[in-house]
Amino acid sequence: MKKPPETAHASRRKFLVGASGFAAASATSARADNTKNLPPNVADWTRNLGDGVGVRPYGHPSQYEKDVIRRTVPWLTATPESSVAFTPLHELDGIITPNGLCFERHHGGIAEIDPNDYRLMLHGLVDKPLIITLEDLKRLPRVNRVYFLECAANSGMEWRGAQLNGCQYTHGMIHCVQYTGVPLKLLLEQAGLKANAKWLMAEGGDAAAMNRSIPLAKALDDCLVAYRMNGEMLRPEQGYPVRLVVPGWQGNMWVKWLRRIKVGDAPWYTREETSKYTDLMESGKARKFTFAMDAKSVITSPSPQSPVKQKGFTVISGLAWSGRGKIKRVDTSFDGGRNWRTARIDGPVFDKACVRFYSEIDWNGEPLLLQSRAIDDTGYVQPDKDALRKIRGVNSIYHNNGIQTWSVKSSGEVENVEVG
């Protein structure tokens, strides 16, 4: 395999040149000591044939993009089978997350399910308990919907202050893809609901048999039993062959490797909705069933893993989302929240999906304190972290949707900071 034109080491060395090095570093992004592929020379890839068709039957990103990967924080958890790998938000744009980069959160490792042996059991307070195969599911009328999925613990390490130095780690427990699936309502209708049905329990077929209670009203509203993401079948990490889609609500409820739905008249109070995914307040009491993800946003670039490379015109890019509806507006601040301007949203704005926003600046090298603030169509305005702490304290772990601050230094370096 050919070496990338510029190693991370070389780029860092270039960066160390400081402010005066900006212009030189930017004029040629290729190695300074190798100009054979630069004009007026004719590049290698222009003179030689490349790979033929079929050499890459399932395509991969360019070899030069090999660092665009999910990353873990090993000290967070006891074992990789019950852990998390974060989406590299700082390397992405638009609103759709590529399937291979969607963050992973498993409780008993990745179940590898043979689709021929896949069965979904539907029982409890129904007229007709059913067992449904994947082929059965694929025969039903289906819909396509773009939704974000955010882990309730996204940004959970930041409650007591700036801790992890990278957007991937502070905000990377989110992804946004287009699902293809069957409305759960339609599936429940096939079994027939009893009059006293009020809740259902979704259960995974993985080694944690993850289970959560979901109010029936939500199930009948917009939940999907999905088998495709971005056109192709779900990835094993995302629940192949079938997962539940619970739009706008905490990711833990989107049960992967879905094997069973039981209809009942009361919630189950499973371990995942009592010991975990409850929000401990300062009083020592905890909020339960905090399903909806509050409106939130983050600037994905510049960010600590994606420093500013040169002075002059700079695009500030970020993501915003709300579990309660559509994003109506996003504001950005360059001075730590003293003054705000309205950012430009570009691309589609779907209900309970990520939107992409941009704010442009002619940067003269002045230090910046970058922030973004999302507003959804219910009128909810993303609060700053201190406003959240005033109500919730710092022990709740989940649902940290406070405004993120990135400090941009004159050198272009970016750091996760806390402001007061």
Added chain:
Amino acid sequence: MSRSARFAALLLVALTVPAQAQDKPRNFGIGHLATPEQIAGWDIDVRPDGQGAPPGRGSVKQGEKVYLDKCAACHGEFGESAGRWPQLAQGKGTLASHDPVKTVGSYFPYVSSVFDYIRRAMPFGDAQSLSTDDLYAVTAYVLNLNDIVDDKFVLSKETWNAVKMPNRNGFYDDDREKSEKAFWTADPCMRDCRGPVTITGRARAVDVTPDDKTQKRGVE
């Protein structure tokens, strides 16, 4: 509206009404009836009221053996946890402190929340391998580690309701729309919204981010 147009409109209504009145969901005829035997094999959930609890029983004493054999390596001999594995015991009175310790005794609201979880997911890596009696026994032992039941206790469907979990009333329904109503301001401040801004904390100072040589860092 002309006469003929009105007639056409009426005709349209007449034609579409039957379709609209068809509120009954369509049966697509997919799937098979699940047999009681099939359901029994997967129907493992248990609710706080004991619904779903299987026939069986297990004593604290019997549970100690199961625990030491299957659980102590990760959760510690006394439920104190080994390494980063979940702590199961102690933590009483810590929930309102700066360092809350959430355990079965200090945090779990129901026996079912413990039992249902062990039944489906434990022992880690050997899920759904315990006998029903061992399940009851090991649950009883974890309760005993938390001083919730005495050494002689036997857990079963019959004694289920006798167990009083200390944090039973420690939870309340999501109240964000009331307690955080101030966040629905719709039209936030745009100019001179706050006084001078100072940096009060830095991730670099905490230094817990994984070291990654592939990442660009800028000036040290």
